[in-house]
Amino acid sequence: MAKPTVIIRHCPDYDVSRIQTLAREGLETLDLRPHGRTLLKPNVVASGEQFPHAHTRAEFVEGVLRALRDRARPDLDELAVGERCGITIPTRYAYKGAGYYEMIKRVPGTKLYHFEEETQVEVPFYHKDRLRDSTFTPEPVAKADFFVNCPKFKAHPWTTVTFSLKSYIGIQDDRHRLIDHDHKLNEKVADLQYIIQPQFIAIDGIIAGEGRMLTPLPFDLKLMIMGDNQVAFDAVCCHIIGIDPLSVEHIRLAYERGFGPVELDEIQILGDVTLDDAKKRAHGFEKGLIRVEDYFEGTNIHAYSGPYPGGSKDDYCWGGCPGAMEEAIEILRQFDKKTDEKMPPIHIVFGAYEGEIPAKLGEKVIFIGDCTTYKGNIAGNTVDIKSQYVDRSTKDPRTASDEDIFAKMIKMEHKMFKARHDEILRISGCPVSVAEQVLLLVKLGKLD
Structure with a gap:
């Protein structure tokens, strides 16, 4: 049996013709020919002026699309791009900010899917250790004959990295994406692999994103990496950043x-850049996975975290509310460089926290998430925060629902107005999304 192959190529910029050539050569090396319904999934979690390095660039996708057409069999029925951007914001908005509508016009006959607007298809799971017996995915994913994954080479604050495997979080709409998007996030990502596997992977590592996921810092890697197996592909990408x-x-x-x-030794590595040379290029690349207490150290936001339901003392909800708070503050810092100066001293608590909360009189204490609990004295007052957590076994994907950004804005505005004189505040949700926590911080810091 042939080894999975990963191809590392030098790509100095976003020249579409060069990307097309590299992608075509990659498809030829892997002996791949697109056919039937061919679907390309990029990573467009966020875009626009404030998020220039969060997404797979339009020029990169255009080059790969052109290469797919170059290599297509006569029975290619459809060439399409599809994605669900970050939770809450419409994908149409993300596509516009990333220049995808203009790009798609330059590749005639290519369709553009907005996954949350498509019919959601139930996919049964039969494997051992699955989180649930089925999940939902957009119909274009379920019907794809030739699937192409085009992620962005990025660090991630909740999962260390987001390469090929993690990009699968975008093959679900918000209703189903939020289910198990908590301390079980990594297991969820593993379960999603049973829906479909890509025949071809091409990652945008020309300008990679370090440190964060929505607001990553640009890292000039100048690499286009391709492959035919997601685990092998992600393994090589991990080795590149050490x-x-x-x-x-x-x-x-x-x-x-x-x-x-x-x-x-089980992976064939090809290309004009050796693995050692790629490692040298990536030297100093900042990874993710920072606990919320450490993330906010030295700022006016004092964070405290305890374990998730059923966890031991040192367990931490990497896939839920704490990480969303880290992304939320970075978004606000993008829009206002004085965010930290403007933010009053506040205390934010996650999980079953049992330590001291040294809040002074007049400082707000925010308990975020359904699983958050606390019993103790805060600024001379006895506080008892009880769990609202509902076990995942009671969550049915068939009846899942979600809220758009406008509904969340109205709810947060109403909640913060009612609690404007309160020093103790509870924000419910599992998880409480990045968008909701952005809105929370805006009101707390009077940043609007």
Whole structure:
């Protein structure tokens, strides 16, 4: 049996013709020919002037699309791009900010899907250790004959990295994406692999994103990496930035479930850039995975976290509310460089926290998330915050619902107005999304 292949190519800029050539050569090397319903999924979690490095660039997608047409079999029925951007914001808005509407016109005959606007298809799961017996995915994903994953090379504050495997969070609409998007996030990502596997992977590593996911810092990597197996692909990307792929939980889970190898001697690495040279280029790349207490150290936001339901003392909800708060503050910092100066001293609590909260009189204390609990004295007052957590077994994907940004804005505005004189505040949700926490911080810091 042939080894999975990862191809590392030098790509100095976003020249469409060069990207097209590299992608076509990659498809030829892997002996791949698009056919039937061919669907390309980029990462367009966020876009626009404030999020220039969060998404797969339009020029990159255009080059890959052109290469797919170059290599297509005569029975290519449809060439399409599809994605669900970050929770709450319409994908149409993200596509516009990323220049996808203009790009798609330059590749005639290519369709553009907005996954939350498509019919959602139930997909049953039969594998061992699954979180639930089925999930939902947009119909274009379920019907794809040739699937192409075009992620962005980025760090991630909740999962260390987001390469190929993690990008699958975008093959669900908000209703189903939010289910299990908590301390089980890595298991959720592993479960999503059973929906579909890509025939071709091409990651935008020309300008990579370090440190964060929505507001990453640009890192000039000048690489276009391609492959035909997601686990092998992500393993090589991990080695490039100097981390053990098995230390990344969703990669380890996919590996243990047989989706591909992580051992370098089981992977064929080709291209005009060696793995060692790629490592040199990535030297100093800032990874993710920082606890919320450490993230806000030295600022006016004092964060405290306890374990998630059923967790031991040191457990932490990497996929839920704490990470969303980290992304929320970075978004506000993008829009207003004086955000930290304007923010009053506040205390934010996650999970089952049992330590001291040294808030002074007049300082607000915010308990975020359904699972947050606390019993103790705060500024001379006895406080008892009880869990509102509902076990995941009671959540049915068939009846899942979501709210758009306008509904969330109205609800947060109403809640903050009612609690304007309160020093103790509870924000419910599992998880409480990045958008909701942005709105919360805006009201707390009077940043609007």
